[in-house]
Amino acid sequence: MQLPTRPDPQSYADWTWVACPIALPPTIPANAVLHLPTLRIRQGEVRADLAYTHPVPKTQRTGHTVALGVDWGLNTLLSAGATRLHDDGRITTLGSGGMFRACGVLARQHRLRRQGESLHTKADQYDRLISGAERHALTDKCQVLIDEIRRVSTRRSNLNDALSWSAARWAVDQAIAAGATVIYVEDLRSMEARGMGQGHNTRMSQAVRGQIVDRMRHLSAEAGIAVVTVPARNTSKHCPQCLVPLRHRKAPDRPTVPGWKWALCRSCGWQGDRDQGAWRRIAARGLTHQAKTVMDRTSGAMVIRNVVDKLEAQAVITPKTSRDRSRTGPTKAACPTPRRRRTPSPAQAGQRPEGHAHTDRTRLPRAALRNQGVTTISSHRPRGAVLGAGFHLHAHASPPRWEHVPDTRPDYVSPS
Structure with missing residues (x-):
């Protein structure tokens, strides 16, 4: 140069x-x-x-057999999984999918948003007090607030940019690992739902979904993977296997926390996380409607605008059949008897025969808690002294006294 x-x-x-x-x-x-x-x-x-x-493969609108479905969430930012379209029209899943959790980043983003709103409120109050005066005691303080607002906005912008690149990179890596040629994403415009409240729309707007989709298109173009948006109607409401409306209830791993994350189908018996069922519906809808994919003239992106009822009836996930465990065919050789159930060794002179109980135990294990009962939830089955201090391995508690109390009341005699 x-x-x-x-x-x-x-x-x-x-x-x-x-x-x-x-x-x-x-x-x-x-x-x-x-x-x-x-x-x-x-x-x-x-x-x-x-x-x-550098040259990249050209993306195709149709002819896809393996697709990645991506669903949006609030706390779980992305939920994605791959599906396969077979020659006979069946659609099956490839694995159980995954989730991109960004709770910590979203919490920090929420704190920055509240901090920015508070600074804007103070700055507006100072502007009203100054009311156009050239020399005022609050002019310098107002300028300090304006500079702080600019710094907070820069931090939020950098955080959103890093989050969008990370989420897009994760989704594209999932598609590459599954061998997918297309990524189906929910239509962002339909997610700005009417009637769901200002809080819902505010939280969804903070998820920088538009930036994530743009970054996703940029990264997937290098691998020749198409990104298509599909309508989001009833993706979380209907069952992915039979299209029957789901019943939402508490999650089994959080029985004390109220919520709607766990979905249950009363028709086919499918149950799982709400977002896990949503990406199945999105991927199946995209594969069955891929002939309806068009190019948006404004943005140049691939979209599926409408849902056809005839094609929607075919957008079901076929459950995988379990392995045949019947005894009709040849089976494996019998496993050896466990050590604790083998034949006891013969008794020797001056010794008693070996039984099922361990004879080399020096002392009984001490109970974990004195008040531990038989209803205690544990990862292993309690045995022996673990049920309570002082109990022998083969001892059983006698029944309570009140279970066999004789009835000493006199027979009832009718007055007549």
Whole structure:
């Protein structure tokens, strides 16, 4: 490159050619076409922004057999899983799917939003008190608040950018690992639901969903994977296997927390997380409606605008059949008897025969809690002294006294 030799170059003689070797990172493909770099100075160092172009596979609108369905959530930002379309029209899942949780980032984002709202409120109050005065005691304080608002906005922007890139990279990696050629995502415009309250729409708007989809299209284009948006109607409401409305209840792992995350189908018996059923519905709807995929003239993205009832009836997930465990065929050889049930060794002189109880036990295990009862929930089956201090391995408690109390009341005699 040609750089000046003096601070105020006047002619061509004041410029000279300088060679700056640049080591290309391994992320740049070998067949990439490099473009003219841009130099910038940052923290006393000269850095080069090098743009490059390389060919990528062309994405297709139809002909997909393996697809990745992506569902949006509130606390669980993304839920995704892969499905396969067979030649006979059946749709099956490839694995149980995964979730992209960003609770910590979303909580920090929510705190920054509340901090920004508080600063805006104070700044507006100072503006009303100043009311256009040239010299006021609150002018400097108001300027401090404006600078702080700018810093908070920058932090929120950087956080949203990092979150969108991370979520998009995760979704594209899931599609590449499953061998999918298309990613079906819920239509973002239909998620701005009417009638769900201001709080719901505010939380959903903070999820930077638009940025995630844009980054997802950018990253998936390099691998030749198409990104198509599908309508989000009834994706979480209907069963993915029989399209019957689901019943939502408390999750089995959180019986004391009220909620609607767990879904249960009374018709086919399917049950699972609400978001896990939603990505199945999204992927199945996209595979059956892929002939309806069109290009949006405004954004140039692939979309499926409408849902056809005839095709929607075919968008069901076929459950995988379990392995045949019948005894009709050949079975494995019988397993050896466990050590505790083998035949006792014969008795020797001066010793008693070996039984099922351990004879090498020096002392009984001490109970964990003195008040521990038989209803105690544990990861193992309690035995022996674990049920209570002082009990022998083979001892049983006698029945309570009140269970066999004789009836000493006299027979009832009718007065007649």
